[in-house]
Structures are given as C-alpha cells and as structure tokens.
Amino acid sequence: MELRSKKNILYIITLFIALIIVGRLIQLQVFGQQEYGKESEKNAVKKIIVTPARGLMYNRNGKVIVDNKPSYTLTITPYLFEQNNLETISGLAEVEPEYIIEQISKATGTNRFNPVKIKRDLNFKSISYIEENRDKLQGIDYEIEAIRVYPDNFKASHIFGYTSEITEKQLSEQSGSYYRQGDIIGSTGLEKQYENFLRGEKGVRFITVDVKGKEVGKMNDGNDDVKPLNGYDLFLSIDSELQEYAEKLLSNKKGAIIAIDPQNGEILCMVSKPDFDLSVFAGSVKPEVFNNLVNDKDKPLFNRATQTKYPPGSTWKMMMAMAGLSSGKITPTSTINCPGSYTLGNRTFKDHGSYGNINVVKAIEVSSNVFFYKLSVMIGLENYHYYGKLFGFGTKTGIDIPNETSGLLPSEEYYKKIFGPQGHTAGTLVSLGIGQGELGVSPVQMVCYTAAVCNDGLYSQPHFVRKIKNNITGEEEFIKFNQRRIELPQKYFDLVKRGMYLVVNGPGGTARGIKSDEFILSGKTGTAQNPSGNNHSWFVGFAPYDEPKIAICVLGEFMGWGSQFAAPVAAALMIKYLSGQEEYNESAGNNIAD
Amino acid sequence: MSEKFVNKFDIILFISTALILIIGFVSIYSATHSTPNGADFYLKQIYFGISGLGIVILISYINPKHMSKISYFLYGLSVVLLILVLLFGKVINGNKSWFYIGGFGIQPSEFAKITTVLAIATFIGGSEEQKDVNKLAVFIKSCIFVVIPVVLIKLQNDTGTTLVFLSFLLPMFFWAGLSPFALFVIISPIILSLLSFAGNIYFYIGLLVILIALFTFKRNVYISIFAFILNFVSGFFVKYAYDKLEPYQQKRILAVFDPASDPLGSGYNVIQSKVAIGSGGIAGKGFLQGTQTQLKFIPEQWTDFIFCMIGEEFGFVGSGLLIILFLILISKMVSNAYISKNRFFSLTCIGFASIFLFHFTINVGMTVGIMPVIGIPLPLVSYGISSLLSFLIMIGIAMATYRYKTVYNM
Numbered sequence A: 001m002e003l004r005s006k007k008n009i010l011y012i013i014t015l016f017i018a019l020i021i022v023g024r025l026i027q028l029q030v031f032g033q034q035e036y037g038k039e040s041e042k043n044a045v046k047k048i049i050v051t052p053a054r055g056l057m058y059n060r061n062g063k064v065i066v067d068n069k070p071s072y073t074l075t076i077t078p079y080l081f082e083q084n085n086l087e088t089i090s091g092l093a094e095v096e097p098e099y100i101i102e103q104i105s106k107a108t109g110t111n112r113f114n115p116v117k118i119k120r121d122l123n124f125k126s127i128s129y130i131e132e133n134r135d136k137l138q139g140i141d142y143e144i145e146a147i148r149v150y151p152d153n154f155k156a157s158h159i160f161g162y163t164s165e166i167t168e169k170q171l172s173e174q175s176g177s178y179y180r181q182g183d184i185i186g187s188t189g190l191e192k193q194y195e196n197f198l199r200g201e202k203g204v205r206f207i208t209v210d211v212k213g214k215e216v217g218k219m220n221d222g223n224d225d226v227k228p229l230n231g232y233d234l235f236l237s238i239d240s241e242l243q244e245y246a247e248k249l250l251s252n253k254k255g256a257i258i259a260i261d262p263q264n265g266e267i268l269c270m271v272s273k274p275d276f277d278l279s280v281f282a283g284s285v286k287p288e289v290f291n292n293l294v295n296d297k298d299k300p301l302f303n304r305a306t307q308t309k310y311p312p313g314s315t316w317k318m319m320m321a322m323a324g325l326s327s328g329k330i331t332p333t334s335t336i337n338c339p340g341s342y343t344l345g346n347r348t349f350k351d352h353g354s355y356g357n358i359n360v361v362k363a364i365e366v367s368s369n370v371f372f373y374k375l376s377v378m379i380g381l382e383n384y385h386y387y388g389k390l391f392g393f394g395t396k397t398g399i400d401i402p403n404e405t406s407g408l409l410p411s412e413e414y415y416k417k418i419f420g421p422q423g424h425t426a427g428t429l430v431s432l433g434i435g436q437g438e439l440g441v442s443p444v445q446m447v448c449y450t451a452a453v454c455n456d457g458l459y460s461q462p463h464f465v466r467k468i469k470n471n472i473t474g475e476e477e478f479i480k481f482n483q484r485r486i487e488l489p490q491k492y493f494d495l496v497k498r499g500m501y502l503v504v505n506g507p508g509g510t511a512r513g514i515k516s517d518e519f520i521l522s523g524k525t526g527t528a529q530n531p532s533g534n535n536h537s538w539f540v541g542f543a544p545y546d547e548p549k550i551a552i553c554v555l556g557e558f559m560g561w562g563s564q565f566a567a568p569v570a571a572a573l574m575i576k577y578l579s580g581q582e583e584y585n586e587s588a589g590n591n592i593a594d
Numbered sequence B: 001m002s003e004k005f006v007n008k009f010d011i012i013l014f015i016s017t018a019l020i021l022i023i024g025f026v027s028i029y030s031a032t033h034s035t036p037n038g039a040d041f042y043l044k045q046i047y048f049g050i051s052g053l054g055i056v057i058l059i060s061y062i063n064p065k066h067m068s069k070i071s072y073f074l075y076g077l078s079v080v081l082l083i084l085v086l087l088f089g090k091v092i093n094g095n096k097s098w099f100y101i102g103g104f105g106i107q108p109s110e111f112a113k114i115t116t117v118l119a120i121a122t123f124i125g126g127s128e129e130q131k132d133v134n135k136l137a138v139f140i141k142s143c144i145f146v147v148i149p150v151v152l153i154k155l156q157n158d159t160g161t162t163l164v165f166l167s168f169l170l171p172m173f174f175w176a177g178l179s180p181f182a183l184f185v186i187i188s189p190i191i192l193s194l195l196s197f198a199g200n201i202y203f204y205i206g207l208l209v210i211l212i213a214l215f216t217f218k219r220n221v222y223i224s225i226f227a228f229i230l231n232f233v234s235g236f237f238v239k240y241a242y243d244k245l246e247p248y249q250q251k252r253i254l255a256v257f258d259p260a261s262d263p264l265g266s267g268y269n270v271i272q273s274k275v276a277i278g279s280g281g282i283a284g285k286g287f288l289q290g291t292q293t294q295l296k297f298i299p300e301q302w303t304d305f306i307f308c309m310i311g312e313e314f315g316f317v318g319s320g321l322l323i324i325l326f327l328i329l330i331s332k333m334v335s336n337a338y339i340s341k342n343r344f345f346s347l348t349c350i351g352f353a354s355i356f357l358f359h360f361t362i363n364v365g366m367t368v369g370i371m372p373v374i375g376i377p378l379p380l381v382s383y384g385i386s387s388l389l390s391f392l393i394m395i396g397i398a399m400a401t402y403r404y405k406t407v408y409n410m
Helices: A003-031 A033-042 A082-092 A098-105 A109-113 A123-134 A167-174 A189-195 A240-249 A285-294 A313-328 A359-368 A371-392 A412-419 A426-433 A445-455 A488-506 A564-580 B004-008 B010-033 B038-059 B064-088 B108-125 B136-155 B159-167 B169-176 B180-198 B199-217 B221-244 B247-257 B266-280 B308-339 B344-365 B387-404
Strands: A045-050 A065-075 A116-122 A140-149 A162-167 A184-186 A203-209 A217-220 A235-236 A255-260 A267-273 A337-340 A341-344 A345-350 A357-360 A458-459 A465-469 A476-478 A481-484 A523-526 A535-545 A550-556 B090-092 B095-101 B105-106
Touching: A003 A033, A003 A065, A003 B169, A003 B308, A003 B344, A033 B266, A045 B095, A065 A098, A065 A123, A065 B064, A082 A098, A082 A116, A082 A123, A098 A109, A098 A116, A098 A371, A123 A140, A123 A458, A123 B180, A184 A189, A217 A341, A235 B159, A240 A564, A240 B108, A255 A564, A285 B308, A285 B344, A313 A359, A313 A445, A313 A523, A337 A371, A341 A371, A345 A371, A345 A426, A357 A359, A359 A371, A359 A445, A359 A488, A371 A412, A371 A426, A371 B010, A426 B095, A445 A458, A445 A488, A445 A535, A488 A523, A488 A535, A488 B010, A523 A564, A523 B247, A535 A564, A550 A564, A550 B090, B010 B038, B010 B308, B010 B387, B038 B266, B064 B108, B064 B136, B064 B387, B108 B136, B108 B169, B108 B344, B108 B387, B136 B159, B136 B169, B159 B169, B159 B344, B169 B344, B180 B199, B266 B344, B308 B344, B308 B387
Parallel strands: none
Antiparallel strands: A045 A203, A065 A116, A065 A140, A162 A184, A203 A217, A235 A465, A255 A267, A255 A550, A337 A357, A341 A345, A458 A481, A465 A476, A523 A535, A535 A550, B090 B095, B095 B105
16 A cells, blocks of 8 residues: 555544534534533533441341431542531531541542541531531531431440441452442441441432532433442341340350250350440440540450450369260260379369269269369360360351451470470370360350250350342342261260250259259359469259250359359340240359359 | 755744643643642643753754664663662552652653654664564564553553553554455454444444455465454453452443543532533633533543633634644654655654654543543643653654665664
8 A cells, every 4th residue: 555545544534533523622612512501501510429338237036126317427538628617627626626637637539529438427506507608618527327226225336246347458458349438337246247238339419509619409310320228237136134034144244154945056145244225326336435445454445255365263063074975985884983192293273072983964063173183184185175176166156246256275286386396295185184275265156065965965156147139129138158967975974964964953063053943054164264363153044844945044254153254144045035035043143162 | 944954953843842831831720720739730740841842942852763772772761760669669559669769750651652662663774674564573572562561551450551562553653564364363363353342233244344454465374364263353352351359349440431420429529520521612601611520520521621721711713723723733643654754753752652642542532422431631730740751752853864864774
C-alpha cells in the first residue's frame, strides 16, 4: 500500500471518531439541552449511601433478644465544611474538636465529597439545632441509622459481642471494597463471627439538592435507587430465662457458666463474669469508657467461658476412668488400694481420705486421689494424651464465636520442650492423673466433654446459631455443625455415668448436698489448685440421669472446693432449665474435698 | 515571518498545542478556584504548561540522528524506573505508579510511553534498511518492546495506561507496511470476542463475514484455516472464561461497558457528567457559571472528567472548538509523518499521533457516555504534571520531525 493511502486512511479514522463525538455532543447539547438543563437546574444529583439495618437475633423461643432502634448520626462533608463551625459541632456532638479534625483529615481524594460519620446516637436537641441552622452549617448533616438495643434483662456480653467503627487497618486489609470509613463492623462474639450475614448490603439513593446542598427531591423518582438489603437474622439456641438466672447466680463473682443440650451441642446459656454492658457500644463508645474496660484488672472483656485455661481438678477423673478402662489397664471389677497417701520415690502425694480397696465407680463417687494417681502411672503419658484428645482436649471445640483457646493437653514432646530431653517423670503423671499440673482446659471444653460422656460418646460441636433467616427471600437455613462419635465400649460409659450419679446421689458423694427429690442430677466436683490464692471451684454435670437434656459446666474463680460453690449453682441451673423453678440453695454447698 | 522560518517551524502544531493548553488552564482554574488549595492546581499547571512550551521548542531542534542513537538507552532507563516505582513507589488512588520528589509526584509510566515508541521506531526504521514487519521475527521483537513496560505497568494496577501501550503498536505496524491480511488476522479476533458478548447470533454472523473475507484474501489455505480457527477459538474462549468468573467479577467487567449497572461506582460520574455537558447547551452557561461543575458534583473534575467543565461552561461551541483543535493537531502529526523522509521520525510521529487519538477518544467518549470508564487524562487539558510534560515532549518531537523532514536515514 502506498504511503499516501495509509495517510488518508488515518485521516479518515481520525475524522470519523471526531464526527461520532460531535454527533454525540449535538445529541446531548443541542437536542438534549432542555432535558439535561432541567436536571441540572433542580439539580444536582447527589449520591447517598444507605446503610442497611443489621440482622436481628432471636432466642430459642423466637423472641427478639438483639434488636435495632433508629438513631441519628452526625455527618460532615469535608469538602463543604467550614472551620469556623468547629466549636459549634464539637459542642453538639460532645466530642473534642481535635477528634473532628482527625476524622475529616482521614477522608482524602473523592471521599472528601462524601459525608463522614462523626458521632452516632446524637440527641434530638442537636438534630433540631442542625435543622434550624442549616444555612450557617455548611456540610453538616445527619443520617438515620439503626443501632443495637438489647431488650432482655441479661447482658450476654460475650455471646452477642459488640460492633464498632471499622479501623483504618481493617479498611486497608478488607478483601473487596464494601466497607468505607465510618462503617460499623462486628468486633467480637456473634457480631464478628456472623458479620457477613448480619451486615446486609448497602443501598444507594440519588437525590437532587439545591445550591446549599439541601435535599429538594428524588432524582428520576427514585427509579435509579438501589434499596439496601437488611442483614440476615440469627436464630439462637439461648434460653433467655436460663441466661438471666445464670448471670444472677454469678453476679459479683468471677467465673464462667456454660450449659448445652447434649443431644446436639446447642448452647443454652453462657456467662463470663465480670462482664460489661453492651449498650455502651451501641452508639459511639466513649474512649474513656472503652479504655476503662480494657484496663480493668478483672478483665471484663475476656471471655472466661472460652478463653481461660485452668487445670480441671477432679472433674478430669471421668476422663481418667474412660482411659484406664479402654486401654485395658483396669477392668470394671478391678480394685486399687487407696490408703490416705501415695508415695513415689521420695515424694508423698496426699489424699483427703482413706478408702481401702475400691473400684473405679467408687473412686469417682468419693473422688479418691490415690486411685487416680496410681491409674495415671499405669496408663502412661501416651494413652493419657490419646484419650484426652479423643474427648476434645488440647483442640478448639469450634464454638461459633471468635478467639477460643485450644487449652493445653501435654504430650511427651511438650515435656521435652520444657523439661529437656529426659521428658516427663512419673511424678508428673501423678499430678496429671487428678487433673492438676500442666493441664489447661476451658469451660466450653469441659461442657462438651461432659455432654459426650452423658451421651455415650456423642461429641457435638457447641454452637449458638440454629438457623439463619434470609430476610429478602424469607428462606431459613439450618446451619450444619459437626457431630462425632467417640467409639469406646458402652459399658464403660455406663460405669462412669454411674460414678457421676453417685457423686450427687451416693452416700459418699462429694456433691451429695445438691441431691434433688424432683430430678436425678449427676456430675462431678473439681478444684483447681491455685498457688497464688484461693482455689478455683469446678462442677460439671448433667440431668436428668436417664435422658440428659442439659449438660453444664460451672467455674468459680477463687471460690474454693467444687462442692462449695460450683455444685449448688449448677444444680440450681439444671433444675431451672428442667422445671422453670428457681431454687438456689447456697447452703447446699458442703465443704467436701474432692 | 520569513518563508524559511515557516518551512522549519511547525507553526500549525505549535499554535494548536498552545490553544489547547489555554483551554486547559481556563478549565482547571474554573474547576479548582473555589476548592481549598485550588491555586496549587491551576498555578502549577500554568507554570509547567508555559515552561513546557519552551521545552517543546528546544526539543524541536533535536536531530533524528542523535535521537535514534539514544533511544534504546532511554527505553532501558524508563524500564528501570518502572521497576523502581514498583518497589519504592507511592500508592495513589490504588495505583502504585508514583515517585515523590520534593513535593512533586512523577509517574514514570507517562515517560515510558514516549521511550517505547522511540525504541520501536528505532528498531524498525532506525537503520539504513527498513526492517520488514511482515517477517515473524521482526514482528515478535517489536511486540516485546511493548510487553515489558505493559507487564510492569499492569503490576502497578494501572489498567488505563496499559491500554495506551496497546494502542500505538498496530498503527506503527500499519505505517511500516504490515500487510492488510496480517492486520485482518490481528483485528478480527478482537472484534469477534466483543461480538460473542452481544449474543450467539451476532457471533455466528461475524464468523461468516470473516470466512468470506478469508476467501477473498486468497491466501495460503493453511494460514487461512489457522486464522479462522484463531477467530473461532478466541470468540468462544472469551465468552467461556467470562461465564466461569464469579458474579462479582462479571459485575466489575460489565460496569466498564455499562456504567448504569454500577450506580455506586463509576456510573455515578457518568450520569453527572452527561447532565453537565447536556445542560451546557449550544453556548454554555459561561465561565465559572456551571452549576454542575461549580457545585462539585463530579469528583476530581480537574483530571479525567475535565471535559465536563468545558461542555457545561462553554457549550457546544467550546467543546466543538476543542475537538477541531485536536483534529488539527492529530492530522498535522500524521501529515508530518507523511512528509518526513526520515523513517525513524516518521514512525515515531505515527506512534505519538495514535497515543493522542487514543487518549482523546477514550477520555471524551467516556465523559459523553459512549465509551467505558477508563481513567486516562485528556491530553494537554487534564491536570497532571507528568502527563502534561510527556504530551509536550511528543509535540516537540513531532515538530522536530517537521524541521528535519529532509534528513534521510543514514
């Protein structure tokens, strides 16, 4: 092809493009001027992001326990904001001027044209003031947003968790671009775990505004708007009455309670004390309030039900019995001589009683230490670790709230790491046998273990959420949680359960004080030795004996023997759940060592 | 003005450049004068624009002989800078393509455009014998010059600039004598893949047309069959790949072609920009009188959406004038390429003209709502020092092409 033709082709292409654009300009500017002129007169279209309401939470009876209410959020559009209004706004929002400046300065680039949320839950007086002084308050506005309310008489602070404003770090690390500065995101508990379900999808509204930025109407009658989609609702397994009662029984104490339905792992109540009031997080949490919570020496933000690691004490003995029987080191009829102490090398380990030759059932009933000292040495560390793992220790239970601990279930490797190449000694095993020493368990692990024992080996993943409801389609989805069977002989489970029955109902039982005429309660007391103060009181139990409907674990920090505090609390809660009666008898706590 | 001066100095290119620059100054002033620190924007642009015109004149004295000698070096240098910016650059608007030196942001990718065009022009037309681009080895080697910066810029997450690099290669091949058949084999699969989105019926009609075209070319049977299969496969593969994507990824791609499908994002700007331009009417609302633009309904309207400003405040008359100026400017660059006896400068000029045309088409097309939203500036008008200077350098070299039109390759 000749160069001249090529030149002409390029001329034609350029001219062709220019003509298309000119044609389009004629369409827009010559023929479209009236239409677009009107549009720009009313004018100016502004895009408002509409935040959806978070999904609600219901208790096991279908009653709302986490609700929303409308609240006013003060916003500033940085681009329009005038510095001389800073003092006024600081007064209206009750925040420091420096804070406002900081918030505005975070909005860069195109964000400067979008409103920045400054303060949530603004009072009505401030709203009226803004409405009356719009002309002076350029760029200052408010939005209606939903914030959390908790209608019931309990806190459940560690269950629901709180939401908070998204941090800069979270913003920059998010996958995708859903969140913007000032958005709310679940920070702890169910709010965090189920954030993607609860948050919904944002919508957008196009409005026309006048020169002062005041709304004058909808653009295109709202046909271009995208409706926000509200979050999905969570249906929880929480029993409100039980939760409230459990919080009451543990008030002014430190510790944790968790109860589950042993058939399926549904959590009926969970308390960690001290706790805190979630409603302070609903609007804008005041920095000093938050700092007080973080710095409180009693750690109210810490979830003792899922995050503590204490030795389980004698509540561990069912585990030892199952391990001894299943590994063949003892039989149902074999007996071990239990004088008042056990000597190994030059060390003597004490017991709180002398029981003579007893079998494994009796050993659980009276909580003999010598029996389990000897049994532990017999089964060895490898079996100890194997069976411990089988009952869910040393691993996370998979409870559906974040930051669970996996606890500590020692193995040979562990001891080699801390003691050096020689590993553990027989003396180590003696302590481990009665649930002391280098063993760390959380209340949620304990309740799952108890449920598995009372249910003949069916181990269920503990969870709060039964089903999730999609509010747009109305569909309900049941969440599938894991269940596994611990394959050990039925007769061994029967023996261990018999022992737990006798703990409460036998003549020598360590928790005989909580025996109930109405229901057959079963369980096991435990005491975690605490070198730096009073011991921690444990109780795990289930009821009714023949057909368990509830499994429970109570931990009272610094409350002494298991029989002293944890057992009567657990008994009261089991009876409450089964009958609705509240009959807590503090004096049922007898001072029986375990 | 002596005849000799006019014969050496490309007065048409210079004046149209200066006029476009002035329109840019006025628009940026109008877009930013009421923003805090607005003076930073328009004063900087005016300062660099005017001193840039001086640079244009200086560059117009560079002899092609010297230029082609250093073009590989310049290309290598800009590749190094692209690597450095990936490692040490600053992220702005999601693109890691900036260096900050004493308060000024510098974008190496803007200058890489120029050096890549120069390198390819040197490779094909810089030696005594022009290379035959119909030879596969020459063709592939030329492509590699583009692939290297494209990969580096894509890694900076700057899709708009990446596309610019793909825009000048084909026109340069065309100018260097690539056969119409080869052009057809390259362009038809692209068109066919786009057609496959419009629906199966369009895809098959397109395929039929291509089949007929291949017959009329009367080329080697095997090559024709290969070209047909290439078309067929690319059409199917693109659609198949698209269907395999997650819905949110599909949504993102759709939004490029149909802004209304993403009203939360880019669609908003296009709605606003159409209202701004349309409401300007024939004569415009007048300088500083545009309500759309003065009320800042279009974010950062002094950069990629600057054409709204002109459309609203100066109407059809103003925007038409700007389009005519661009038409003159681009045609003059093509004309310089045509009259030049120097193959290296001639090819360079075509490369630069393509870059101007591509920027102009995409940018103006986007603001009037007939092109996908791709963030690239309007040459010489949009605010941005790196892009302003790089376009002025191109103009300078196009003017040098005019001055040294009789200097043959050695």
